[in-house]
Amino acid sequence: MSAAMEPMKARRLYLLLREQILSGEVQDAARLPSEPALAQEHGVSRVTVRRALDKLASDGMIERRPGSGTFVSAGQAHMPVVADLANAFTHLVEMGRKTGVRLISFSYVNATPALAEELKLDPGEKLQRSIRVRLIDGQPFSYLITHVPERIGISYSEADLASTPLLELLERSGLVADKAQQIIGATLAGPDVAAALDVEIGAALLSMSRVVFEASGRGIEHLQALYRPDRYSFHMELARTGDTGARRWTAADSRGLTQANENNQDTEKKNARDKRPPLKRRTKNETGRDPSKP
Amino acid sequence: MSAAMEPMKARRLYLLLREQILSGEVQDAARLPSEPALAQEHGVSRVTVRRALDKLASDGMIERRPGSGTFVSAGQAHMPVVADLANAFTHLVEMGRKTGVRLISFSYVNATPALAEELKLDPGEKLQRSIRVRLIDGQPFSYLITHVPERIGISYSEADLASTPLLELLERSGLVADKAQQIIGATLAGPDVAAALDVEIGAALLSMSRVVFEASGRGIEHLQALYRPDRYSFHMELARTGDTGARRWTAADSRGLTQANENNQDTEKKNARDKRPPLKRRTKNETGRDPSKP
DNA sequence: CCCTTCTGTCTCTTTTAAAAGACATTTAGC
DNA sequence: GCTAAATGTCTTTTAAAAGAGACAGAAGGG
Known part of the structure; x- marks a missing residue:
């Protein structure tokens, strides 16, 4: 239902925006430039901008509001x-x-x-x-x-x-x-x-x-x-x-294993496995299992 | 003189082969399948195989000998x-x-x-x-x-x-x-x-x-x-x-800072910076400097 | 309320990557 | 030295990504 690997230019823009957000270069919760603005600023088409933003959104890094704009999602979920x-x-x-x-x-x-x-x-x-x-x-x-x-x-x-x-x-x-x-x-x-x-x-x-x-x-x-x-x-x-x-x-000796944080947007993250049909991969047996034993 | 970002299928195959080499799945110093064989095995064209191998070679992970074959470069240089x-x-x-x-x-x-x-x-x-x-x-x-x-x-x-x-x-x-x-x-x-x-x-x-x-x-x-x-x-x-x-x-407390290993193939690694002309990047001032001071 | 601006969703064209194949060159083995 | 099989280097064709633009719907401000 969706392509597997994002194309090059989109990926590049994605990594660029991601970098700016993660590094704090773009103010938290701020509105990003509009899609046409980003397209012109980076010399790419709006479709490409859109693909990059799609991925950022699926990462939970931005939030898009139709008619309003695209905003940096503050939180940045912690490590589970x-x-x-x-x-x-x-x-x-x-x-x-x-x-x-x-x-x-x-x-x-x-x-x-x-x-x-x-x-x-x-x-x-x-x-x-x-x-x-x-x-x-x-x-x-x-x-x-x-x-x-x-x-x-x-x-x-x-x-x-x-x-x-x-x-x-x-x-x-x-x-x-x-x-x-x-x-x-x-x-x-x-x-x-x-x-x-x-x-x-x-x-x-x-x-x-x-x-x-x-x-x-x-x-x-x-x-x-x-x-x-x-x-x-x-x-x-x-x-x-x-x-x-x-x-x-x-x-x-910090008592580690902080296992908090349940609201990671991962549940919502599309678990769509990509297709890549021609590239073969070895089959592998699966042995699900949960512990027991003293 | 060279394209900047390797295309998708080539990158995929590159990552696949890299994974197999790094994980030990492909025996060290062994000969890889020939380019036509790899092409058929993975359902891609030989040009694509070639691009993937090019990158592996520039990483120093494989060595290609015309007429003979492509071989896994053992060593895997350590961290400098x-x-x-x-x-x-x-x-x-x-x-x-x-x-x-x-x-x-x-x-x-x-x-x-x-x-x-x-x-x-x-x-x-x-x-x-x-x-x-x-x-x-x-x-x-x-x-x-x-x-x-x-x-x-x-x-x-x-x-x-x-x-x-x-x-x-x-x-x-x-x-x-x-x-x-x-x-x-x-x-x-x-x-x-x-x-x-x-x-x-x-x-x-x-x-x-x-x-x-x-x-x-x-x-x-x-x-x-x-x-x-x-x-x-x-x-x-x-x-x-x-x-x-x-x-x-x-x-x-291992006395760390192991700074050995000078023969990393990095010197040979092409320092060709890629072009990506449309995607702009902020200019940055550079302040080269070496220490001094007591 | 209307106007502007933004995202969402199409279609069509252009550009670029990938595929297919031919051919030269090098090596190893018989 | 000849042959088989490998990498190296082309050209041409096909598939896919990127570009360009139009248009609908949602939000915010006067």
């Missing part, structure tokens, strides 16, 4: 799910219990050179590769690609993965996580991730990659997580300790 | 600049001394409702608004939008902003930062930010917004930072402390 950075891990474990998980794929593969190095694998060692999607209130917010050495991966079943956090599975089988590295960055959503997270194809995602090591120094888990930034973000509260000269910020 | 998350602040201060800063804009504006609330401003209070770009080795990596209450902002000059970190300026004028909130997310690059950071218009950016409070509880700084994820990312090392039952991750 927020992870505390200081100990994101424990929260993730807790969250694993409160959220649903879909197992997208599960297989054993050869380690790529990069992965083998990061996990400090023995040469030729294989990896268990699984892809999961985490849901909260039935809505996906994270896409997890995990690689675990085969010798470790065999200690739990495919079904376990769909119900229990991986770290817990690992520790149940006697392994002791000792150290971990995390890198937080950003990337663009590809078609698979986009479909799984219900976002558009070029959307921005928060990415976290993590490698967990046991005491011996060998890697036991490699995780590449992709988050919808509108549903999940990292949150820290910092306190300044020490006096002038040696001042420094320390992470105040 | 990495910030330690545990005390990203002090590092930022240090970095402020080692890097260049460009002042993009400087003005006084009315506070938007959202900003007024976040900073806990008195009604009607105005804000000093400044936009800066941080460079390392002459290359931009962060775009900073700061809002400071006017009464505080007048204590330093426009030129100060181009040479000294803001937090230092604030503390020089007698203010004492006490607490801060940070939120880390991701967003898409708009035209202005894209131009300033030398990325494409729809690129993914790492975003951090921070509010700093003094002891009285009043906000003294609001920062919205946008980072190029290929040049800057957050890095943490975690250690697991406590025994089974009450296990928990604590941030091991």
Whole structure:
């Protein structure tokens, strides 16, 4: 019922206006220039302006009143799910219990050179590769690609993965996580991730990659997580300790997981999945599931 | 000499292949299907496949050998600049001394409702608004939008902003930062930010917004930072402390700021700025500058 | 109340991207 | 050295996005 990917000029104007609104360059709650004005100002046709505004409106960033004008929607809904950075891990474990998980794929593969190095694998060692999607209130917010050495991966079943956090599975089988590295960055959503997270194809995602090591120094888990930034973000509260000269910020253990905010306009957001018929995509089995277990 | 924004289908295929490579779905160093094969597989023409591959190649993700095939470029260059998350602040201060800063804009504006609330401003209070770009080795990596209450902002000059970190300026004028909130997310690059950071218009950016409070509880700084994820990312090392039952991750103060890796293919990356002639953009004064001062 | 201005919704034309195919050039293998 | 198959580079045709304009309906101000 609607085209999938907005065309170039419209997208450009959309990003421009979005930038101006988010950066505070355009006053909050102010009226935007009229559509013909915007069209002339940016040297595009009104249809294009309209497409850009349509998208802003579907993002909930603007409100359009026929006969009156187009207005910046103040609020900017906050993040529904927020992870505390200081100990994101424990929260993730807790969250694993409160959220649903879909197992997208599960297989054993050869380690790529990069992965083998990061996990400090023995040469030729294989990896268990699984892809999961985490849901909260039935809505996906994270896409997890995990690689675990085969010798470790065999200690739990495919079904376990769909119900229990991986770290817990690992520790149940006697392994002791000792150290971990995390890198937080950003990337663009590809078609698979986009479909799984219900976002558009070029959307921005928060990415976290993590490698967990046991005491011996060998890697036991490699995780590449992709988050919808509108549903999940990292949150820290910092306190300044020490006096002038040696001042420094320390992470105040803010009781995180602010899970408020229910009026996000996401419900209203068209869940129309786009078509892109020619570009094929692998089929994927779906394993909806909700937790249980002590 | 080259078109600015890659067309839709090409972009889609680009994102698809990129996803498959980054997720490890396509084996490292493996040969991709031939261009005609990819064209048929995805139901697009070879020109489109070609455009997608062109972009992957310019990202350094693939290598094309005429007569032989197209191969996945293993390495995936690491981040040149990495910030330690545990005390990203002090590092930022240090970095402020080692890097260049460009002042993009400087003005006084009315506070938007959202900003007024976040900073806990008195009604009607105005804000000093400044936009800066941080460079390392002459290359931009962060775009900073700061809002400071006017009464505080007048204590330093426009030129100060181009040479000294803001937090230092604030503390020089007698203010004492006490607490801060940070939120880390991701967003898409708009035209202005894209131009300033030398990325494409729809690129993914790492975003951090921070509010700093003094002891009285009043906000003294609001920062919205946008980072190029290929040049800057957050890095943490975690250690697991406590025994089974009450296990928990604590941030091991990894001596961060890993500034290694010089062979990033970025030098070779075409710095061709795209044209987009009709879409206007505000002009911006540039204040190149390198540090000094004790 | 009327007039102006704004958004909403069409139609038609122009421009640009994508498709289809031909052909040259390079490499690897037999 | 020949052949098969790959990338590189064209040209022509077709499909899709963007442009241009007309017109209806809603809101606000004199």
